[in-house]
Amino acid sequence: MPYPFEHLRSDAQQAKLFREKLPQLNAAMPEFFRTMAIAQHSIAQKNMFGNPQGIRQDLGFETALRLVLMAGLNERLFTINEDTKSLVNLLRLLVLKWYSFGNQVDACLYFGHYFYAFQSHSQYAVKLLMEQSRLVAPEADKVVPNKEGLALIGMSPEPRWYKSVDGVGDKLSTIFLEIADLATVDAQVSGFQVHFKKSNQYDLRAPLFIRADAIEVPEVLNDKVIVRCPHCGQKCRGHYFRHIEITCPKCQGHWSQRM
Numbered sequence: 001m002p003y004p005f006e007h008l009r010s011d012a013q014q015a016k017l018f019r020e021k022l023p024q025l026n027a028a029m030p031e032f033f034r035t036m037a038i039a040q041h042s043i044a045q046k047n048m049f050g051n052p053q054g055i056r057q058d059l060g061f062e063t064a065l066r067l068v069l070m071a072g073l074n075e076r077l078f079t080i081n082e083d084t085k086s087l088v089n090l091l092r093l094l095v096l097k098w099y100s101f102g103n104q105v106d107a108c109l110y111f112g113h114y115f116y117a118f119q120s121h122s123q124y125a126v127k128l129l130m131e132q133s134r135l136v137a138p139e140a141d142k143v144v145p146n147k148e149g150l151a152l153i154g155m156s157p158e159p160r161w162y163k164s165v166d167g168v169g170d171k172l173s174t175i176f177l178e179i180a181d182l183a184t185v186d187a188q189v190s191g192f193q194v195h196f197k198k199s200n201q202y203d204l205r206a207p208l209f210i211r212a213d214a215i216e217v218p219e220v221l222n223d224k225v226i227v228r229c230p231h232c233g234q235k236c237r238g239h240y241f242r243h244i245e246i247t248c249p250k251c252q253g254h255w256s257q258r259m
């Protein structure tokens with residue numbers, strides 16, 4: 001089964017920068033990936049009744065996760081006071097980057113299983129690991145963020161979300177999230193929690209949560225549709241089809257989206 005970001009690769013220069021700017025993470029990531037790949041094989045095995053066997057506790061996954069968190073703290077990607085949700089988001093970007101250096105897709109599948117499908121459980125585990133690291137972590141208010149490191153793992157360009165009949169997509173990439181893989185959240189911040197429980201096609205390019213106000217809902221008038229250009233923000237008009245392709249009259253930027 002093809003994986004949504006299977007072909008994502010970074011060049012040798014990016015790998016070199018990663019080694020230079022994030023040496024502790026560069027040392028901690030292989031073990032993290034190794035334990036996640038084993039955990040993925042473990043949950044993929046079915047018992048005689050066809051149910052997943054579950055994960056053995058002695059796989060070293062939590063230990064490896066703790067070491068990655070410590071490395072990230074020491075390398076100033078985040079501080080000990082980082083909000084758990086944004087911390088998990090940084091972990092996701094880190095795993096995506098490490099994958100793009102040619103590492104195992106199985107590790108990414110486990111990351112997705114653990115962090116998207118079991119959000120409250122995994123976020124609680126991360127919170128506990130961070131609390132246990134509090135005494136040895138650098139003091140938050142003395143930490144200067146590692147801008148180069150953050151830029152290296154950051155996704156560029158940032159996704160430009162739009163709503164369609166059957167899901168949420170990004171105008172600038174092939175990311176598309178089906179309705180059944182999302183849960184509507186109507187709390188202080190409303191939006192969609194991304195859990196991939198229907199498709200299990202964990203697309204690590206997608207965040208765990210997308211704010212409603214970051215998602216454009218197209219205006220539809222009879223057979224016409226009005227959508228914003230993801231490059232310059234210009235309102236563009238097109239014919240209503242299930243799949244539309246638009247070239248912006250202002251900046252000549254091109255994109256496609258579903259309706």
Ligand SMILES: [Zn+2]
Binds near residue numbers: 231232249251252
């Ligand atoms: Zn434009």
